[in-house]
Amino acid sequence: MKDYQSYSEIRQDLENGVTNCVTLVNNYAQKIKNSQSNAFLEVFESSALEKAKEVDEKIQNGTQGKLAGMVIAIKDNICYANHKVSGASKILENFESIYNATVVKKLLVEDAIIIGRVNCDEFAMGGSNENSAYGIVKNPIQLDRVPGGSSGGSAAAVAEGLCIASLGSDTGGSIRQPASYCGLVGFKPTYGRVSRYGLLAYASSFDQIGPLTKNVEDTALILEVIAGPDEYDSTVSQKEVLNYAQMLNENSDKKYKIGYIKDCINNEGIDNEVKSFTESIIESLKEKGHTLEGIDFPLLEYMIPNYYILTTAEASSNLARYDGAHFGYRSEAAQDIETTYVKSRSEGFGTEVKRRIMLGTFVLSAGYFDAYYTKGLKVRRLIKEKTEELFKEYDFLLLPTAPTTAFKIGENIDDPITMYLQDIFTVHANLAGIPAISLPLGTHSNGMPIGLQLMAAKHEDAALLTFSKNVMSALSS
Numbered sequence: 001m002k003d004y005q006s007y008s009e010i011r012q013d014l015e016n017g018v019t020n021c022v023t024l025v026n027n028y029a030q031k032i033k034n035s036q037s038n039a040f041l042e043v044f045e046s047s048a049l050e051k052a053k054e055v056d057e058k059i060q061n062g063t064q065g066k067l068a069g070m071v072i073a074i075k076d077n078i079c080y081a082n083h084k085v086s087g088a089s090k091i092l093e094n095f096e097s098i099y100n101a102t103v104v105k106k107l108l109v110e111d112a113i114i115i116g117r118v119n120c121d122e123f124a125m126g127g128s129n130e131n132s133a134y135g136i137v138k139n140p141i142q143l144d145r146v147p148g149g150s151s152g153g154s155a156a157a158v159a160e161g162l163c164i165a166s167l168g169s170d171t172g173g174s175i176r177q178p179a180s181y182c183g184l185v186g187f188k189p190t191y192g193r194v195s196r197y198g199l200l201a202y203a204s205s206f207d208q209i210g211p212l213t214k215n216v217e218d219t220a221l222i223l224e225v226i227a228g229p230d231e232y233d234s235t236v237s238q239k240e241v242l243n244y245a246q247m248l249n250e251n252s253d254k255k256y257k258i259g260y261i262k263d264c265i266n267n268e269g270i271d272n273e274v275k276s277f278t279e280s281i282i283e284s285l286k287e288k289g290h291t292l293e294g295i296d297f298p299l300l301e302y303m304i305p306n307y308y309i310l311t312t313a314e315a316s317s318n319l320a321r322y323d324g325a326h327f328g329y330r331s332e333a334a335q336d337i338e339t340t341y342v343k344s345r346s347e348g349f350g351t352e353v354k355r356r357i358m359l360g361t362f363v364l365s366a367g368y369f370d371a372y373y374t375k376g377l378k379v380r381r382l383i384k385e386k387t388e389e390l391f392k393e394y395d396f397l398l399l400p401t402a403p404t405t406a407f408k409i410g411e412n413i414d415d416p417i418t419m420y421l422q423d424i425f426t427v428h429a430n431l432a433g434i435p436a437i438s439l440p441l442g443t444h445s446n447g448m449p450i451g452l453q454l455m456a457a458k459h460e461d462a463a464l465l466t467f468s469k470n471v472m473s474a475l476s477s
Contacts, residue, residue, distance in 0.1 A: 001027035007070050007164055007218045014059055014069045021052035021059075021069050021113060028071050028115055032162050037138045037147070039156040041076055043116040044083055055111045065110035066225055070218075072107065073157045073166040076117040077124055078209065079198040080104050087123045087200045088132040091322045091329040091348030101198020102233065103167060103209050103226045110225045115163050118153030122350045123319065124169055124202045126150050127177060127422040130413050131352045138409065139182060141448060145406040148178030154212050155182040165213045165222060169199055171206045172307050173401075173426025176438035179212055180401035180451025183440040185468075186212050187219045190459050191433035192237040194223070195230035201318040203311035204235075206430045216469040219437075220244035223461065242462045248469045255289045256467065259394040262294040264425055270403045277442040277450050278400050284475055285398075292398070295390065299383050304420060306383065307427040308356075309363050309376040315353075316360025322348065355416065380431050387432040391457035396467060399425050401438040401451035425453060435461045437468050441475055 002019075004010050013019045025048045032040050048071075058064040074080060077087045079097035081104075086092040100108070107114065121131040129137040129152025137152040139145040140160035147156040151168025155178035158166050168175040170188040179186025187210045194209045201207060211222040221244070228241040264270075265278055282292050324330040324344025331343035349357070363372035390397065402422060412418045429436035435456050442450030454471070456464035 001031065003161055004164055006215050007067070007221065010069050010164060021055045022049060024069060024071055025049055025052045025113060025115065028163055031160075032116070035160060035162055036143060037140045037156045037160055038135050039118050039137055039153040039160065039162060040073070040116050041086070041088070041119050041134055041153070042084060044080075044114060047083070048113050048115050051108070051113045055113065058111060066221065067107065067110040067112035070112045070165060071115050071163045072112050073115055073118045073154060073163045074104065075120050075151055075154050075166070075168045077120060077169060077200040078104060078167060079200075080114060080117070083117070085117065085200065086133075088120045088134055089122045089349065089353070090133040091345070093133075093329055095328055097198075099198065102195035102230045104198065106226050112225075118157050118166060120153050120168075121150035122353050123200065123315070124150040124171055124174055124207075125315070125352050125356055127173070127419055128407075128413065129153065129178075130409065131350055133350055136409055139406050141182065142406070144408055145448065146181065146409055148181035148402075148406060150174040151178050151212065155179055155184055155186070158182070158184055158212050158214060165211055165218055167209055168212055169202075170208050170210055170430065171202050171311060172423045172430050175210045175212060176426050176436060176451065176453060177402050177422065179438040179440070180449065181406035183449030184212050184214060185216055185219050185440065186210070186438040186451075187223065187465070188429055188436045189223060189227065189461055190237070190435045191430075192235050193227050193435070193459070193461060195233040195236050197230055197232035203314035204318065205314060206311055208430070216465055216472055217245060217248060220248055220465045223465070237459070239459060244462055244465055247462050248466050250466055252470055255291070256395040257291045257293070257393070258285065258396045258398050259293055259295040259390060260398045261297045261300065263297065263300050264399040267403065267424070269421060269424070270400065271405065271444070273444050274400050274402075274404060274450055278452065281441065281452055281475065282398065285471070288474055293394075295394075297386065299379070299386060302379055303383065303427050303431060304424055306376050306379045307423065307431060308359065308420060309372050310380060312356045312360035313363050313373050313376075314360070315356050316364060319353070319357055324348070383428070384432045387428070387434065388457070395456070396464065397455040399453050399455075401425060401453040405444045405446060405448035405450060429455050432458075434458050435464050437464060439468055439472055441472070
């Protein structure tokens, strides 16, 4: 099978009769069977082939959609009617969705082919994909390293060539960090740009669905399809969906004013090569005529604690529904209502999920609600307002995606604080609700990719994608 690097290559071969959708699905399915990364939890072979036949007929008739022949994987927290979804958790083992997430519905309408569901950290809680109830995902670049998380399976699947694109969810960097670790483009849209209906909730005011691809063009095209209003999600923006893919070539010569947060680059926890890579990108952009200035963000040290106070509080509430009584896993040792709840949740949830539920329950408890949760909301407002002030002066913010490259499997799993600090550069965008992207522009001496992160003002998704494409074209080695 040809190693496709972009959807445009697939589209061209489909139009020229070089291949067809059924052949594509069969080839990808065979590659998945031979994979060692554990990226896929399940291949939807029968429904994918059925859709492939339908799309082949549409191509013959010239009635195909925007994504005809795009073979795409979905994270195992996105619902697909009559298919299993588990959030990579034992507590939802063998649970089958009865409806489509809005993003799935939109993909299918435009003739994308969903090849399967991919592994992730349980309920999207983690930064390494070592927290899945169904085994660790391995980074296909070096199998002894993590792919990042929580959308590790989404990233590994695209990086290994098991599909041309995937959907992940980003609560605090769960698309961008794995994209950085696996050498991909990972995009978190503005909060509310894409419907969350049909996404298993972790932290509802942070979660956002987005694509992982090998190039900005495919990212823009997928966003164009999945974005937009949705009657089932009251937090979705009513703003018009732009022709993101067509706009990528606009303003290619425009010079921008870009800020970089000095404390991020000079952070003591950052890898020296990640630091020097980021500094080299800054110099390269200056040489291209852009204005880059170092800026201070005095609230930086509060971002990680603020993020974990608020997200664990929301997780505590959202995951209360998994109780052994309504649906999902029920302990065989349950004898009455109390033991049903206690044993089902104790046995059904993994260690990291239980840790975050307990943290969230603590910060929401009567004696600590104001001291932690209420104060956390106030700090988040300050972060949001300070960020908005910066975008009055700067077009974009630039910083590393992650402080290090992908680490070895098992290296940090017993140190929750070290794991949480992997999100230090990505949680900003989720706290502020702004769009952010990771671009695969560097390579470490250890052979692993280094990602560059760019952020833009709220609802400036199109400008961010356009600039990202220009940066990729100008700086990719």
